[in-house]
Amino acid sequence: PARAPADAVRLARRLGALLRADDAQAEDVLGELLAVLAHAGQDALLAELRLAVDDVEYGAALAALDRLARAMDIDMAEGP
Numbered sequence: 001p002a003r004a005p006a007d008a009v010r011l012a013r014r015l016g017a018l019l020r021a022d023d024a025q026a027e028d029v030l031g032e033l034l035a036v037l038a039h040a041g042q043d044a045l046l047a048e049l050r051l052a053v054d055d056v057e058y059g060a061a062l063a064a065l066d067r068l069a070r071a072m073d074i075d076m077a078e079g080p
Helices: 006-020 026-036 043-054 058-071
Strands: none
Touching: 006 026, 006 058, 026 043, 043 058
């Protein structure tokens, strides 16, 4: 899998935390993540994630984020 930029790792972790907390700020962080990954070749997963967040389907969004993290080799565990 393609390695994600450091910003994408940070944003994906933040997005996951917000989604788990049912926090509407997830939409803002998703916007930042979409910008960082605009040319990452993961358009389908990013579209699925965007749709789930737009529909406030945070469980589905977490599942899509998990698939994206695996595809981009993002470790979703918080660092030190």
